[in-house]
Amino acid sequence: MKKKNKDKQPSILKKASSFLSIRNLKYEYIRRDEENNVEGITTAVDDVSFDVKAGEFIAVLGHNGSGKSTLAKHINAILFPEEGEVILDGMDTKDEEKLLDIRRTAGMVFQNPDNQIIGQVVDEDVAFGPENMGVPTAEIAQRVEESLKTLGMWEFRNASPNRLSGGQKQRVSIASVIAMHPKCIILDEPTAMLDPRGRYEVIRAARALNEVEGITVILITHYMEEVIHAHRVLVMDKGKVKMEGTPREIFSRVEELKRMRLTVPQITELAWELKKEGLPLSDGILTREELVRELTEYKHRKG
Amino acid sequence: MIRDITLGQYYQKDSLIHRLDPRTKLVGTLAYLVSLFIFTRPLVFALAAVFLILVLILSRVPFSYMLKGLKPILFILIFTLIINMLFTRGTVIFSWWKLNITIEGLKQAGSMGIRLVLLILGSNLMTLTTTPTRLTNAMEHLMRPLKLLRVPVHEIAMMMSIALRFIPILLEETDRIMKAQLARGADFESGNAIKKAKSFVPVLVPLFISAFRRANDLAMAMEARCYHGGKGRTQYKPLKYKGRDFAAYTVLILYIAAVVVLGKLC
Ligand SMILES: Nc1ncnc2c1ncn2[C@@H]1O[C@H](COP(=O)(O)OP(=O)(O)O)[C@@H](O)[C@H]1O
Ligand SMILES: [Mg+2]
Numbered sequence: 001m002k003k004k005n006k007d008k009q010p011s012i013l014k015k016a017s018s019f020l021s022i023r024n025l026k027y028e029y030i031r032r033d034e035e036n037n038v039e040g041i042t043t044a045v046d047d048v049s050f051d052v053k054a055g056e057f058i059a060v061l062g063h064n065g066s067g068k069s070t071l072a073k074h075i076n077a078i079l080f081p082e083e084g085e086v087i088l089d090g091m092d093t094k095d096e097e098k099l100l101d102i103r104r105t106a107g108m109v110f111q112n113p114d115n116q117i118i119g120q121v122v123d124e125d126v127a128f129g130p131e132n133m134g135v136p137t138a139e140i141a142q143r144v145e146e147s148l149k150t151l152g153m154w155e156f157r158n159a160s161p162n163r164l165s166g167g168q169k170q171r172v173s174i175a176s177v178i179a180m181h182p183k184c185i186i187l188d189e190p191t192a193m194l195d196p197r198g199r200y201e202v203i204r205a206a207r208a209l210n211e212v213e214g215i216t217v218i219l220i221t222h223y224m225e226e227v228i229h230a231h232r233v234l235v236m237d238k239g240k241v242k243m244e245g246t247p248r249e250i251f252s253r254v255e256e257l258k259r260m261r262l263t264v265p266q267i268t269e270l271a272w273e274l275k276k277e278g279l280p281l282s283d284g285i286l287t288r289e290e291l292v293r294e295l296t297e298y299k300h301r302k303g
Numbered sequence: 304m305i306r307d308i309t310l311g312q313y314y315q316k317d318s319l320i321h322r323l324d325p326r327t328k329l330v331g332t333l334a335y336l337v338s339l340f341i342f343t344r345p346l347v348f349a350l351a352a353v354f355l356i357l358v359l360i361l362s363r364v365p366f367s368y369m370l371k372g373l374k375p376i377l378f379i380l381i382f383t384l385i386i387n388m389l390f391t392r393g394t395v396i397f398s399w400w401k402l403n404i405t406i407e408g409l410k411q412a413g414s415m416g417i418r419l420v421l422l423i424l425g426s427n428l429m430t431l432t433t434t435p436t437r438l439t440n441a442m443e444h445l446m447r448p449l450k451l452l453r454v455p456v457h458e459i460a461m462m463m464s465i466a467l468r469f470i471p472i473l474l475e476e477t478d479r480i481m482k483a484q485l486a487r488g489a490d491f492e493s494g495n496a497i498k499k500a501k502s503f504v505p506v507l508v509p510l511f512i513s514a515f516r517r518a519n520d521l522a523m524a525m526e527a528r529c530y531h532g533g534k535g536r537t538q539y540k541p542l543k544y545k546g547r548d549f550a551a552y553t554v555l556i557l558y559i560a561a562v563v564v565l566g567k568l569c
Contacts, residue, residue, distance in 0.1 A: 076527055100529050108527040115520035118528075120436050120468045127539035132529040140539045162471050180528065 018051040019184065019216055020075065020106075024084035025049070027070055044070035046239035047084070052218065054183065057210045059227035059247075060220045062236035063261045068220045071236070072188045075218070076106040089183060104133055106184040107177030111192050113169035114161075122164075122172055123148065123157040129180040140179075147178040150213070151205055167198025174205055184216040185209065191223060199223070224251075224265045228286045235260065252283030267291055314431040319547065320362035321432045325441035327548045331555050332429040338559060339418050339425075342566030348417050350565060354558055355424055364431050372427035373420065380419055387412035437542075439464045444542055457533030469517065476513060480506050 027045040030038055044067040052058055062068045073079040074086050077093040089105050091098040107129075110116045119125030123144050130140045148154040151171045161169055170190050177185055187206060191199040203219075203226050210217045219226065227233050233250045235243040237260045243250055250257070251268045263269065271285040271294075280298060285291050320328070339351055359369065373380075393407030430438070443460035450456050481491065484505050491502050 073523075078523060078527060100531065103527060103529050108524075110520065110524055110527075112517075112520060114472055115517045116524035118465065118468065118521070118525060120434075120464065124436060124539065128525075128530075129528040131536055131539055132531065134535045134537050137537060137539065137541055140537065144539065161468075176528065 019054040019089055020052040021087045023049050025074060025081050025086060026083035027074065027079060028082060043239050048241050050234060050241060050244065052216060054216055055214050057217045057229065057231045059230035059233045060218065060236060061222065061227060061233060061262060063222070066236040067239040068236055069188055072108065072186050072220055075186055076108050077102045104180045105182055106186060107180055107182035109170065109173050109177055109185065109187045109190050111189040113166055113173060113193065116173050117161045117169060120160060122153065122159050122161060125161065125172060126176045126179045129176055133180060143179045147175040150178060151175040165198060166194045167201040170194065170198065170202045171205055178209070182215065184218065186218045188220045191221065191226065224263060228265060235262070247286060248284035251286060313434050314364050314368060316363050318361060318363040320358060322547065323551055324542055324544055324548045325433050325437040326444055326542060327551050328429050328433055329438065329441045329445060331551065332426055334555055334559060335425050336422055338562045339421055342562065343414050344566055346565045347562055348414065350561060351421055355421060359428060362428060362432050364428070368431070369424055369427060373423055376419070376423055380416060383419065384412045384416050387415050435467045436464060440542060473510070473514060477506065477510055480509050
């Protein structure tokens with residue numbers, strides 16, 4: 001198939017049009033013993049290259065320890081490339097003078113909601129980023145209101161974060177990032193510690209930011225259901241990007257995914273099993289509606 | 304439940320005292336505490352008590368709520384009273400075995416007791432009417448001159464507010480770890496003090512590991528949100544003195560003057 005060819009190599013985009021461009025990125029964690037001798041080396045990110053266009057919704061999939069977080073931390077200059085380069089919105093992340101600009105261009109939401117809320121009250125937490133950026137007082141208030149309203153958390157502005165549910169805490173964390181007016185937001189497994197309801201809230205918020213506000217979203221996750229709305233999916237394994245393509249393209253390669261200890265969405269898996277049993281279904285079915293439609297069509301054709 | 308512990312026990316209410324600038328309250332409380340200790344005249348204590356009651360009424364915090372604040376220090380209070388009563392020398396009015404109670408001792412105990420009660424009530428009133436955030440904010444402002452001496456004022460205030468934010472979380476975590484260890488057959492109740500202390504090791508170790516992980520995560524989250532120390536930082540809710548604060552300072556000065564006059568005259 002033609003599609004397959006395209007999947008194999010990262011899409012080649014013109015540099016000017018790409019918002020984020022990662023070239024041959026490599027990063028190693030070096031473990032040392034007490035005498036500072038090298039005990040072991042983990043290559044967390046290994047020769048990764050890809051591009052993201054402004055306004056894209058990218059999902060990054062990968063098993064635990066595949067290097068997703070390490071990759072993410074390179075995008076907003078929390079880690080710096082040992083080899084290769086990361087260019088964000090025209091800025092090289094190694095440029096120390098641009099550090100704050102880079103961090104305000106790409107905001108980051110982390111996994112554990114309790115460990116990223118700094119304020120003792122919701123609105124104070126949202127104000128933390130703008131305060132650090134030196135935004136004038138009157139404008140901070142405006143930004144706090146606007147971003148809490150965007151995330152539907154305005155009524156909780158005076159609450160203590162300790163009293164919110166996990167999903168609400170993550171929405172506050174997202175609001176806190178939005179208040180910095182970033183062009184891009186990276187969510188590193190934001191739903192890993194949430195119940196299904198909280199997961200739904202957070203993913204819906206991320207999609208709305210992308211579709212309504214036009215913010216570039218990079219969503220890292222290992223829940224397959226969360227990536228089906230992405231424009232593009234990257235699959236990581238052992239520090240390398242192993243697959244790249246639309247959700248449909250990725251999920252039609254069920255066996256490869258399984259080899260990387262990843263599952264596919266339940267519906268996709270069901271369709272895949274049915275197809276293996278001989279039903280003429282298309283590859284990479286993502287939603288229940290699609291499956292139902294194909295099955296009814298098949299039934300009609302059969303009579 | 305543990306998550307209901309609010310540090311500094313803020314009592315939500317909309318009153319004149321609540322609305323005062325936290326710096327006014329901090330300075331006022333410190334001045335009040337000092338005023339309790341410069342003179343030992345009964346009239347001064349009476350004045351201090353009246354002043355406190357007036358502020359308490361203005362603050363609209365229920366009196367029963369204030370009394371609750373005395374409970375934790377009840378033991379210290381009684382202990383101080385007894386020590387002062389028994390070990391002050393002077394005219395003996397009552398004697399039993401080797402213990403002598405003197406007039407001076409009674410006086411000493413009385414004034415110490417009143418001071419302690421007023422001291423606790425006074426500082427409680429401040430924490431009941433001011434959120435911890437505003438208090439740390441006030442401290443940062445008031446300590447600003449120390450910056451000249453290279454005291455890291457902003458950093459201290461930031462550490463305090465982070466500590467305040469994480470204490471309830473760590474308490475909840477302690478609770479969870481204790482339950483987990485109980486389920487594995489741990490015993491925190493029996494044995495002498497040393498054995499009890501030892502039984503807490505399996506709680507403290509995971510607690511410390513988790514605290515360090517949290518600290519690491521938090522530092523990263525702060526950096527990701529452009530935190531780079533106090534330099535060039537603006538404020539969301541900057542402190543601003545209002546008319547009522549000047550009124551409060553005036554009252555405070557009048558109070559101190561009255562204390563000095565009463566203390567010197569009588
Ligand atoms: N701070 C660290 N020190 C040493 N090794 C690390 C550190 N962080 C991650 N690693 C290692 O790097 C690899 C990739 O980790 P990570 O980027 O966190 O993966 P993921 O987010 O996909 O789970 C793992 O093998 C992990 O053990
Ligand atoms: Mg991770």
